[in-house]
Amino acid sequence: MATAISLVPLLFISIAIGSAATILAWRARPEPGSKPLVALLVAQSWWSTCIIFKLRAPALDAKLLWANLAWIGVVAIPVAWFLFALEYTGRDEYLRPRYVGALSVVPVLTVIFALTGQYHDLLYVRPTGAELNGVVLFEQGGPWFWITAAYTYILGVFGMIPILGLLTSDAVAFRGQSAALVVGLLAPWVTNVLFLAGLLPTSGVDPTPIAFSVSGIVYLAALTQFRLLGTSPAPNKRARQFLFDRMQGGAIVVDANDYVVDMNDSSVRILGIDATDVLGGPANEIIPEYDRLPEDGALPGHLTIGDELGGHPYDVTSTRITNVRGTPIGRVITFHDVGEHLRQQQRLEVLNRVLRHNIRTETNVIYGYVSRFEDDENAKTVKERALRIEEIGKKGRKAIELFDKTRDRTEPKSLHSLLDRCIESTRDSYPKATIERSQPNEDVAVAGLLRQVFSNAIENAVEHNPSDTPHVWVTVEMEGDTVYVEVADDGPGIAEYELAVLEDGTETPLKHGSGLGLWIVKWGTDIAGGEVRFTENDPEGSVVTIEVPVLSRDAQVVASERSD
Amino acid sequence: MGYANRPLVVGEIMSSEPRRLSIYSDGTDHQYSQFVSPLLTHLERTKDVLIHTSTYLVFIAMVQVATVMAALSIEPNPALAIIGLVTFAVYMGDRIADVDTDEVSNPGQSSFVRRHESVLSVLTAAAYGLAIAISVLGGPVALGVTLIPGAFWVLYASDWLPTIGSYFKRLKEILVVNSVIVALAWAISLVFLPLAFADAAFTPVAAVIFFYYFLDTFVNTEIPNVNDVEADEAIGVSTLPVVFGVDRTRQIAYGLDIVLVGFVVFAYLRGLLGSILTLAILVGLGYALVLAAFVGRTEHESRLGIAGEAKHLVVMAVILALTAGGF
Numbered sequence A: 001m002a003t004a005i006s007l008v009p010l011l012f013i014s015i016a017i018g019s020a021a022t023i024l025a026w027r028a029r030p031e032p033g034s035k036p037l038v039a040l041l042v043a044q045s046w047w048s049t050c051i052i053f054k055l056r057a058p059a060l061d062a063k064l065l066w067a068n069l070a071w072i073g074v075v076a077i078p079v080a081w082f083l084f085a086l087e088y089t090g091r092d093e094y095l096r097p098r099y100v101g102a103l104s105v106v107p108v109l110t111v112i113f114a115l116t117g118q119y120h121d122l123l124y125v126r127p128t129g130a131e132l133n134g135v136v137l138f139e140q141g142g143p144w145f146w147i148t149a150a151y152t153y154i155l156g157v158f159g160m161i162p163i164l165g166l167l168t169s170d171a172v173a174f175r176g177q178s179a180a181l182v183v184g185l186l187a188p189w190v191t192n193v194l195f196l197a198g199l200l201p202t203s204g205v206d207p208t209p210i211a212f213s214v215s216g217i218v219y220l221a222a223l224t225q226f227r228l229l230g231t232s233p234a235p236n237k238r239a240r241q242f243l244f245d246r247m248q249g250g251a252i253v254v255d256a257n258d259y260v261v262d263m264n265d266s267s268v269r270i271l272g273i274d275a276t277d278v279l280g281g282p283a284n285e286i287i288p289e290y291d292r293l294p295e296d297g298a299l300p301g302h303l304t305i306g307d308e309l310g311g312h313p314y315d316v317t318s319t320r321i322t323n324v325r326g327t328p329i330g331r332v333i334t335f336h337d338v339g340e341h342l343r344q345q346q347r348l349e350v351l352n353r354v355l356r357h358n359i360r361t362e363t364n365v366i367y368g369y370v371s372r373f374e375d376d377e378n379a380k381t382v383k384e385r386a387l388r389i390e391e392i393g394k395k396g397r398k399a400i401e402l403f404d405k406t407r408d409r410t411e412p413k414s415l416h417s418l419l420d421r422c423i424e425s426t427r428d429s430y431p432k433a434t435i436e437r438s439q440p441n442e443d444v445a446v447a448g449l450l451r452q453v454f455s456n457a458i459e460n461a462v463e464h465n466p467s468d469t470p471h472v473w474v475t476v477e478m479e480g481d482t483v484y485v486e487v488a489d490d491g492p493g494i495a496e497y498e499l500a501v502l503e504d505g506t507e508t509p510l511k512h513g514s515g516l517g518l519w520i521v522k523w524g525t526d527i528a529g530g531e532v533r534f535t536e537n538d539p540e541g542s543v544v545t546i547e548v549p550v551l552s553r554d555a556q557v558v559a560s561e562r563s564d
Numbered sequence B: 001m002g003y004a005n006r007p008l009v010v011g012e013i014m015s016s017e018p019r020r021l022s023i024y025s026d027g028t029d030h031q032y033s034q035f036v037s038p039l040l041t042h043l044e045r046t047k048d049v050l051i052h053t054s055t056y057l058v059f060i061a062m063v064q065v066a067t068v069m070a071a072l073s074i075e076p077n078p079a080l081a082i083i084g085l086v087t088f089a090v091y092m093g094d095r096i097a098d099v100d101t102d103e104v105s106n107p108g109q110s111s112f113v114r115r116h117e118s119v120l121s122v123l124t125a126a127a128y129g130l131a132i133a134i135s136v137l138g139g140p141v142a143l144g145v146t147l148i149p150g151a152f153w154v155l156y157a158s159d160w161l162p163t164i165g166s167y168f169k170r171l172k173e174i175l176v177v178n179s180v181i182v183a184l185a186w187a188i189s190l191v192f193l194p195l196a197f198a199d200a201a202f203t204p205v206a207a208v209i210f211f212y213y214f215l216d217t218f219v220n221t222e223i224p225n226v227n228d229v230e231a232d233e234a235i236g237v238s239t240l241p242v243v244f245g246v247d248r249t250r251q252i253a254y255g256l257d258i259v260l261v262g263f264v265v266f267a268y269l270r271g272l273l274g275s276i277l278t279l280a281i282l283v284g285l286g287y288a289l290v291l292a293a294f295v296g297r298t299e300h301e302s303r304l305g306i307a308g309e310a311k312h313l314v315v316m317a318v319i320l321a322l323t324a325g326g327f
Helices: A005-027 A034-056 A060-088 A097-103 A105-115 A143-167 A172-196 A208-224 A234-246 A265-271 A339-372 A377-403 A415-429 A450-463 A496-504 A517-527 A555-562 B002-025 B027-052 B055-071 B079-097 B107-115 B117-137 B140-146 B148-156 B162-171 B177-198 B204-226 B229-234 B240-269 B275-293 B301-309 B311-324
Strands: A250-255 A260-263 A303-305 A312-322 A328-337 A412-414 A434-438 A445-447 A471-479 A482-489 A531-536 A542-549
Touching: A005 A034, A005 A208, A005 B117, A034 A060, A034 A208, A034 B117, A060 A097, A060 A105, A060 A143, A060 A172, A097 A105, A105 A143, A143 A172, A172 A208, A250 A265, A265 A328, A312 A339, A339 A377, A377 A450, A377 A517, A412 A415, A415 A434, A415 A445, A415 A450, A415 A471, A415 A482, A445 A542, A450 A471, A450 A482, A450 A517, A450 A542, A496 A517, A517 A531, A517 A542, B027 B055, B027 B107, B055 B079, B055 B177, B055 B204, B055 B301, B055 B311, B079 B107, B079 B117, B079 B140, B079 B148, B079 B177, B107 B117, B117 B140, B117 B148, B140 B148, B140 B177, B148 B177, B177 B204, B204 B229, B204 B240, B204 B275, B204 B301, B229 B240, B240 B275, B275 B301, B275 B311, B301 B311
Parallel strands: A434 A471
Antiparallel strands: A250 A260, A250 A328, A303 A312, A312 A328, A412 A445, A471 A482, A482 A542, A531 A542
């Protein structure tokens, strides 16, 4: 049976380990949690020390004094633990002096009650005397004793909650840390419960600080093995909050009953409200047309927020949040300002109209007037140039159509029929050109916008070929879910500077290509999620390889798209 | 550039070949290289470890405590172990903390500390933790004395309590105050720890020993500052060599050692110190005066520092010799 005296060596060990761990934690500053951990380990070592001094004190008064001073360590531990858990898991906003002060009220009162014990029975009744082995025995604790005990356990449990959260962390190091911290906490807590229940034969000596030496070993191991304070999860929570707060779009979190539970800075700005006024209030009071929002998904059309003078259109999306069992527990409603996008779209529409209508009309007029002149070489040149201007206008319009968001750009279309149309239209425009085609029997569906890409690639191959009988080879190959359309010609090849401009992705007044055709090939392929490569043909000419994903191989889908 | 150097390297390797052959042709040399060289390397490495880890200081500190115990007729007690452990923790801890600044002044030590930093860090923490646990055996006074270095660590840390931290950090920069703090902490530890464990009172004899160690440590703290004049000046730390120059510092060291000689003789005449102890301390002070003459006049300043610390071994050796000789 363990006696009080036989605990002494264990108390010494707990002091040695506690002090060593204190120094290591001290050196880990300013890592999150290091200061509260220092306080916890000092408190534990102090508690053990006071027990030893109490046991070795010759007189009853001295024993009483050390027993009372031990309370400093006893009550500091739960506060330090709680603060450690908060800071370590990134909740350092609670480590302000006023919160620490509030948490310390019960511990400070406890120490005061302990040191003034001769005047009242709040903490415990009077000592009954000393036993032969030097252990002071007290009667049952007074009312404040149970308040302190309850407070200690509450802080212990509250501190464990965020730490346990680390157990579910994806990072192995954090899981190791969390497990170490929980074991380090449970050892003394379980010991204390057993001691208070009278289940430990320690002759009235509280062995809890000895159990804290187990915590010390665990913390030390965690410091060295799991890099307890070197690898800290503290920034995680802050980073998520930071992203939520600073994201450009507005975000409002509502619970299952449509009450606002959180909102970011942008949503406060967008809605022109004060977060403190609306948090906890009904969402339909702050979000216009709230009832029109879908449970999950995007709101059709736009939502205009603001007064008539300064209204802004927003794309609003509702995303359902579910718990681990898949039950909906709320939604995140996000607001994306589409004002600029809509304005840009309007500009494109105007440009489109200008390119489609005005340029064509003007060039037709020029063409008509020139036809009245004598049919000499000059008039022929002017006519050709007028036709080219119209062609540029047409291509510009096609390019704008590529970016027009209102159309579904990735609508699947049959590859065979797309190529059929492109080749057919090129043959109509250039009857002397020979266009050969080789493709597998299997047809697939690709993005519909590729029609512009193929047609430009094929037309370019013919158009820029000075030969009287230009030759173009269109080859289709398939590899898994990727289709390669190669357009090869026997022309002079694409000039280096044209390719360099495409590679840069932008043009300048000094460095630019000769037209829009290659740009349409590049932009269209990019939008379809593919890539385009330009190589030289053997013995002459160029090869444009358009690599795009297959959207469907389903024969029925492809057939239906073909019939469009 | 690299290729230009190549023929030279090849030439060096080739020229070394005949020399290596001649070693193998001589059996004695071979044996020498097989046994003596590794032994010398091993000894050299052990010496480096002892110096880099301050282990020699641990031994010297324990000899100082033993001297106190002999002077005060106290039986050997755990104070010996505590002083050893604390010395290791404090000096090694300092070397870990100063590993960056030592890189220029003491590259060998700096690279040793950097290589073994994690092990040394745990060892110093464990040493101090063990010292604290043992000190609890000696009661509250022993615990308090053992906690003094820890208290200074806390006070110097300006991030702990910013106002107090920076105030104490400034104390480090003030002339004389910095060395007085070190000397006081050291003298308190050396004298009060053995007393606390023996449950003995602070007698006039103890006061004499206390003053002796206080002044002696003060001198031994200022002398190594001769090496660091430029560095101390750069960081704004006032030491005797920074303020008064090296020559005047040497004279101050002479003066203080002579004051100690007078003080020890006075204590002997008043019957506070025994003849063996008095003689031993005087021999030690004589040794210190000789060393003081080298201050600022030798190129081996770090060896001078170690030699200064070894004075306590001289004192103990004289005590043992005289006691064994039946004086």
